[in-house]
Amino acid sequence: MVQEVVESVEGCVARAGVLARGGGRRVLGITGAPGAGKSTVARRVVAALGDLAVYVPMDGFHLAQVELARLGRTARKGAPDTFDADGYVALLRRVRDVGNVGDATVYAPEFRRDLEEPIVGAIAVEASTPLVVTEGNYLLLGEGPFGAVAALLDESWYVEVPEDLRMNRLVERHRAYGKTPAAAREWAYGSDQRNAVLVEGARERAGVLVSLAEGQASR
Template sequence: MTIEQDVDSVTVEELIGWARALVTPGARRILGLTGAPGAGKSTVAEQLVAALGPQDAVLVPMDGFHLANEVLLDLGRRDRKGAHDTFDDDGYARLLAALKGQRDGDAVIYAPRFRREIEEPIGSSIPVHPSTPLVVTEGNYLLLDSGAWPAARACLDEVWFLAPDTGIRHERLVRRHEAFGKTPEEAQFWALGSDERNAQLIESTAARADRILRLP
């Protein structure tokens, strides 16, 4: 079955309602959003967390586990930044396990974030309080079946796969690359080259999601 055959059209309001249903005071649940580059994961995750409010939800993106550029250069992977083996998947899985087990009275856990303007991760910059019932995480490889990605998936209560029209996704990627300093030619090169190769791998994992969704 292809993504096109299995996709459900939804509104942001519906997603907010589903996310709100996961909020259980005194319990910790983790919702994952995944999809190909340009699928809108960050935007949707931010909308969900903003709608639920800081008492009920916090956003912890997978992108905080990008390997540093210095490490990627040493590994010979800098030109493939964004591929599944350019992330610290084990570190991400360990963080999700810690967040899953966090309870009232435990210490605050600090998660990293990724800063696109410098293309580097910044450690210990997202505080996750034990009283926050829902953690929302988003990233490309939440459903990958290799490395430590399955251990990360095991910590997630639900995973939603975002599947916008391919043309829209490509346009978003080009605009994003241009916004962070790439020329139009460089933006097209990345969007239709490395990003698209990653997209094909990511889309092959869609059947493992709890929901496959398309926003209008």
């Protein structure tokens, strides 16, 4: 696949705006390795487009802590099998089907990092909103339950930043939410990095490469 390249957040906003104004309901998927800035790009795009877009992150489909404990997967939280992938696919199908004024609102979950838990019904996707912006690690995986996601996206972006910036972000994120410096580094270079390798294997499936230099990525 020949990928188009966007090198600024402003370019992302402009491209998403074309999608939003293209008629009907569109779904934009943003992926990339942990710490690449997917959620930052998604939030900036949605904020710039106002009523034309809504942000629906894949992270809302994290399994609850009690279920991760039951399954013995707590230490691998963030891996593909620690999400309700089928539920996420079902939601994407619903939001694709709903796009006419007068249709029912679809409610999506969000993930609260301060609680480390998903919260159901937290995001309202109004029928009149033309663009749904979804982001997450596994949107372009070619196998397992996440394999159905790519076909539900009208456009897919892969976000990447310099590797040292990405890793520093991950460590600081874990520290900000209560891990010790040593534990934060262990998680970032262990579990997170194993997931990053998996995500990076799907890079070439994206239609657009969002390549942000450090100055752009931090704005």
